[in-house]
Amino acid sequence: MHWDDAPSESAFGFPSVPRILLQIFRCRGTERFFVALESARRLKLIDARGLRWLRRVLNSRGRDLVEFSRDTSDSGLESLLRLRLRPFGWDVRTQMWITGTGRVDLLIDGWLIVETDGREGHDSPSHRHKDLVRDANAAAWGYSTLRFDYAMVVYDWDLVERAIVGSLRSRR
DSSP states (O other): OOOOOOOHHHHHOOOOOOHHHHHHHHHHOOHHHHHHHHHHHHOOOHHHHHHHHHHHHHHHHHHHHHHHSSSSSSHHHHHHHHHHHHTTTTOEEEEEEEEETEEEEEEEETTTEEEEEOOTTTSSSSHHHHHHHHHHHHHHOOOOOEEEEEHHHHHHHHHHHHHHHOOOOOOO
């Protein structure tokens, strides 16, 4: 339970999504806030008015995250990865369409595909085969693909970061 001095904005006493996001920012930190914010944007749970309110009540770090946020990430893992890669200054795009491959989670600098595979949709042998075919098609078009699961992104970030940095350095 979380308490603040805000009046209830509904008949049932639930705070608005922008107010919940403010509470997440204050209590859970920037990464969790950013993931929740992008999810709210993707699901259209926050509108331009709510984003303006957030910009007004957040500190400069929070306002910067609102400006950096998008509504294109298809999962919290994509949002988290994009946020963590931000300091490198690479061109990181989410949910990009690649010829012969289909939609990919992230595309870095126009050639490195990064897939963030959750358990659902990637765990069975048939899904694994489909992923390998996609990766081979991407390679045929000049792309390289790295795949990371939830545990790697969340709990083994150093390895994920080193893999991405190493791949990008090898192409330059």
